[in-house]
Amino acid sequence: MKKTVCFLLLLAMLVVMALPTNMVSAAGSYNYAEALQKSIFFYEAQQAGPLPDWNRVEWRGDSTMKDDVLGGLYDAGDHVKFNLPMSYTASMLGWALYEYGDDIESSGQKVHLENNLKFILDYLVACDKGTSIVYQVGDGTRDHAWWGPVECLEKEMTRPSYTGKPTCVTAQMAAALAIGSIVLKDSTYLTHAKSLFALSDSTRSDNGYEAAKNFYNSWSGWQDELMWSAIWLHIATNDDTYLEKAESLVALQKTEDQVPDMKYTWAHCWDDVHYGAMLMLAKETGKSEYHDFVKKHLDWWSVGYNGKQIKYVGDLAWLDQWGSLRYATTEAFLANVYADSLSDTTLKDRYYGFAKKQIDYALGSSGRSYVCGFGTKPPEHPHHRTAHSSWTDQLTYPENHRHILYGALVGGPSSSGSYTDDIKDYVCNEVATDYNAGFVGILCGMYAKYGGTPVANFPAPEVKEDEFYVEGAVTGSSGNDMAFKLFLNNRSAWPARLIKDLSYRYYVDLSEGVDPSSVVVGTNYMETNMEATVSQLKPYKGDIYYIEVKYADGTNIYPGGQSEYAAELQLRITAPAGSKWDPTNDPSYKGLGTGTTPAKSTTITVYDGDTLIFGTEPDGTTPSKTSNPPKTPTVTPTKTATATPTSGSVVKGDIDGNGSFNSIDFGYMRLYLLGKQTFTERQFTAADVDSNGSANSIDFGHMRKGLLGEEFFN
Known part of the structure; x- marks a missing residue:
């Protein structure tokens, strides 16, 4: 039996050695x-x-x-x-x-x-x-x-x-x-x-x-x-x-060089x-x-x-x-x-x-x-x-x-x-x-x-970093007069994005009995091309008030360069002389840096419009898990208009007028619904997929189904 096994092993080795070196293996x-x-x-x-x-x-x-x-x-x-x-x-x-x-x-x-x-x-x-x-x-x-x-x-x-x-x-x-x-x-x-x-x-x-x-x-x-x-x-x-x-x-x-053979x-x-x-x-x-x-x-x-x-x-x-x-x-x-x-x-x-x-x-x-x-x-x-x-x-x-x-x-x-x-x-x-x-x-x-096996649930979600936040430092403290250097950051990457209505809030605690109307809020410096309005104290809850810093156009703060990704503003808060205001008790004072070394603050909250996108408010409110923008913006019905049919044949969905409906037209429709695109009469007729006299999110849904092969409307 041993001799037979040895013979078979030797035969197998000889067969392997005889195979061409470029033979494809039996398995990937x-x-x-x-x-x-x-x-x-x-x-x-x-x-x-x-x-x-x-x-x-x-x-x-x-x-x-x-x-x-x-x-x-x-x-x-x-x-x-x-x-x-x-x-x-x-x-x-x-x-x-x-x-x-x-x-x-x-x-x-x-x-x-x-x-x-x-x-x-x-x-x-x-x-x-x-x-x-x-x-x-x-x-x-x-x-x-x-x-x-x-x-x-x-x-x-x-x-x-x-x-x-x-x-x-x-x-x-x-x-x-x-x-x-x-x-x-x-x-x-x-x-x-x-x-x-x-x-x-x-x-x-x-x-x-x-x-x-x-x-x-x-x-x-x-x-x-x-x-x-x-x-x-x-x-x-x-x-x-x-x-x-x-x-x-x-x-x-x-x-080929110097010969007539095709290259x-x-x-x-x-x-x-x-x-x-x-x-x-x-x-x-x-x-x-x-x-x-x-x-x-x-x-x-x-x-x-x-x-x-x-x-x-x-x-x-x-x-x-x-x-x-x-x-x-x-x-x-x-x-x-x-x-x-x-x-x-x-x-x-x-x-x-x-x-x-x-x-x-x-x-x-x-x-x-x-x-x-x-x-x-x-x-x-x-x-x-x-x-x-x-x-x-x-x-x-x-x-x-x-x-x-x-x-x-x-x-x-x-x-x-x-x-x-x-x-x-x-x-x-x-x-x-x-x-x-x-x-x-x-x-x-x-x-x-x-063959092979694709990865299940691919791609896995990435671990996200903080994208929008304020870094701040206390630059001056003299009795009831406080100065801060604040930097609103846009380091967005999931995805990188522009937000027009960017703002943040600095919270102040006046539980010491200070009259909020007696507190004066001002600025010592505002970065060029980063125009912002700075409010006086606004009531939050109880003795907590906040200062709102709101940028006229937050899209000027974007992850595009060393001077573009953050907007500097120097804030000054002055309470009446002799008042008992203790700025170190303020919710937003906690964790700030000093002098020229700002620190990221989780208690200066950042907003996209009225939506909290970073930080923790004094009552413990944090951003919703759905505060990041969806891949496809949520489409809401727009004001409809009556369309007058144009002469000639208009292909339904064919907004760009090239004779067919495709993903390019879908993109134009999205821009229209977001208020970023206007339509000519012909484009409006094409966008009105269900022919009800309006171009709205219902038509957008029909277009999506058309791209997925689930609906044919032409």
Whole structure:
């Protein structure tokens, strides 16, 4: 028996030794479901404009609400909306759904991926102006000069928008919308994809694409995006004229230096999508020349081709210092998709093995994770303004991020394999929407093969810091004359926010028998541009009185800089000479600092309008647990108006007039109900979804159900 067992063990060892080193293991190395769950969540942290109800990021709020086009994604750790990488991101997320949508449904993540894709595509539709597009919103140079949460950005700068018809962007938008029309079954997306392709094909030029050049220049030209959009329009329509167009563009693609071969030694990315286009051409046509190119490209990334191979850092295929993991994980997605279509087991195992090594490296096979909030030693200091949430406009303060940027793939190690989790390292430690695009795709593929379990009740609530409070110090005491230096702080981060009607109360105890009308309240100093009214004593309860300091516009106090996050006011309280007033008995005196060292006070209470948001009143009253603003503001009925029907057909819900109802219109309706938006006659008719002659919260509810697919009102 022992000899038999030994023989079987030896045989098993020999079989293992004989297996190719790039064979995929029978079980997954990581919880790919959790990684997928978090990688999709990252996109919700990047959302601009009015946030949808399904946004799960408790530290994000509505932002850049004055943009010419609402919605879309902030690009990276900054706040510019660049349509080239954004539309590329949408095309990759859509491609992931196209290949693996059915496979990931059991993970519970398909609905989140669809929601996020739709959010981007609705923005791209809104950017389509027919003969031109809005290709960028925000000034990259100005934006990068400020380090604060995006919810406060418009206090710092105006945001220009840039319009043109550069083919690199219009064609990438066409591709994204074509894929979206397939996976989301939306004919509006297909309509825009066709018109944008026609515009792209007739233009064939990137002229006018100026504003983004220092950030996302079209190095590869427009040819790759046009071919990419053509093949996806063929798949979406089954119209062979698009296939013919795609094949006619093959000869126009970039070539290797000094040889006529099509460029194969780079990566599928926001700038160059001809690799993915060739892969889909190979799958759609079966032509050997297309398959040969794809294999040449993937071999260069994996085992080498014709004596050439990408540089390796351990198991990581390393292409470039900017986003090395972005390239590797995107190529892993392409390899996995291509391997799915092959019958050749050698190639299949080669590309599957390559794909798994790259994604596993990102998830932690080197000993550390490169994904925020996932695995062992994940990055804790990504180069990301809103996740860091500095209130002083300093990337070095506070020392630690206030939020976990779950699911964000950082740039990755340098060519030497070195990596430091440093917020200042925007090369290796920034995050970006395009970094996560192919990353989401390969995680879909890994879940399809290996499964996994998403985290229950994700995300867990964060432990919140105090956001609004007063710091104070006693600066002078002479008998019955007291002077205080008080600082009203706005260090908000859940989410960062502006409050117009900010005020606070300083409580005084006159139980010593002092006549409140004899006490004089004044100010020695009030900070410039922080105009406030300071009341005389007001009755609270019994012998307790309070002084109210109310700011004319509390939005001037915001977490945007060292002089912006707090408003200084020097308060003076004078009782009659000889009175028995003892200021040390005053409820708000307790815990104050002295001289130049203010201390946070929990007994100077802070208010948003009449709502207590910080501190404890003398009777023990504390803020309600629901005092923080909800993700979606509570909508109350507004004054209705009679609408006169306009001539022509108005699509119900289509407030922006682009021919369809989507999340952008939902955002405009929210602004209208909050009194921040006015409607034209046509817009009013569109907003009156139930056709009862008014536009109110009932219509808002119908719109919400429409976005969720629970109601169809057009």
